Amino acid sequence: MATVEMRGVTKVFPGGVKAVNNVSLTIRDREFMVLVGPSGCGKTTTLRMVAGLEDISEGVLSIDGRVVNNVAPKDRDIAMVFQNYALYPHMNVYKNMAFSLQLRRRELGLTRQQIDQRVREAAAILGLTDFLQRKPKALSGGQRQRVAVGRAIVRNPKAFLFDEPLSNLDAKLRVETRAEIKKLHLRLNTTTLYVTHDQEEAMTLGDRIVVMKDGVIQQCASPLEVYERPANRFVAGFVGTPPMNFFTGTMVDRQYFSFGQQRLRLTERLLRRVPAQPGAPLVLGVRPEAMSLQPEGRFAGPHNALHGAAEVIEPLGDRVDIYFSTEQHPHLICRTEAGYAREVRPATPITVYLALEQCHLFATDPAGENLSL
Ligand code: ATP
DSSP states (O other), rough: OOOOEEEEEEEEEETTOOOEEEEEEEETTTTTEEEOOOOTTTTHHHHHHHSSSSSOOOOEETTTEEEETOOOGSSOEEEEEEESOOOOSOOHHHHHHHHHHHHTTTHTTHHHHHHHHHHHHHHHHHHGGGGGTTTTGSSOHHHHHHHHHHHHTTOOOEEEEEESSSSSOOOOHHHHHEEEEEEHHHHOOOOEEESSHHHHHHHOSEEEEEEEETEEEEEEHHHHHHHHHSBBBBHHSSSSSSEEEEEEEEEESSSEEEEEEEEEEEEEHTTTTTOOSSTTTEEEEEOOGGEEESGGGGGHHHHHHHHEEEEEEESSSSEEEEEEEEESOOOEEEEEEGGTTTTOOOSSSEEEEEEEGGGGESSSSTOOBBBTT
């Protein structure tokens, strides 16, 4: 068990690409931390620096209180599971899992019996006991992934590092294996840093998640906190499916936000930190689930109606996603109760009610700070 700590960690590749920029982050003992962000944001580079596979250009990395900037990967006592699980094809499952321990048996001070015990225990945890004699080619993708995890478990490391471990699996298997990884963490409680570009995976797995963009941490918080209180417009748009809708407009007086012909009366909470002067440009962020065709309950209120035209209707069972547009905003999504959407047809006018108490106001500059927190 261990705490992994990064202080001002930066990576500049030869040629000048700054892949990771001044990252400070503490992964607490036993915590499951997920690094998430779009392709190229620096997730893998961060993970590889923790693993020791990439030099750190600036900053300090410590594991369990020991600075490891110049410690070789094999001496960091952490285990990494890769996206392409790279099993040895000529070895059976048992051998694949035992190999790294056998190779360093004397150095690690392990007996053959201890290695055997660790492999069998890991196999039992991962449901691989019946497959120990099989070669990787005779396993399914999910089983291979479990062997890769098994190889990490037998090392009994201080921390696990996962680099997109599920991306080679089909959708159903991905969800199943995701649940297995979560169960595994509940059982072993090993400090974990997990990289993915999939925000849903991040939300379901992480005790906390770190959202990155262009090598910089945008927010680090619990999944719910990130969803309900996104620090900026990028995080708000990245986390949540379907994504948050954004309306660019201006304040017309101290309460009303307007775009085109439409006006919405914002709540006190939203306006707490908003520039007071009329004409101030702002971006209103509304999650699809904070919109409804039903003007009641949390969707009741004065001046919270939006007029648009329905385009595509996607039934989801008890809910319906309605893709719609207004004069100024062509790509909007409302997730509403199915009962209220029965009459909606493509290319017909609709009125959508906003739960304004759950909306956000963002600055229009590139940082796009959430002004309603
Ligand atoms: P993905 O999800 O696509 O793997 P990522 O968030 O993991 O993306 P990184 O692989 O960490 O991103 O890359 C971050 C940036 O660093 C990218 O702009 C990438 O092109 C650049 N980069 C990565 N490795 C190298 C390298 N060896 N030399 C130069 N630039 C690199």
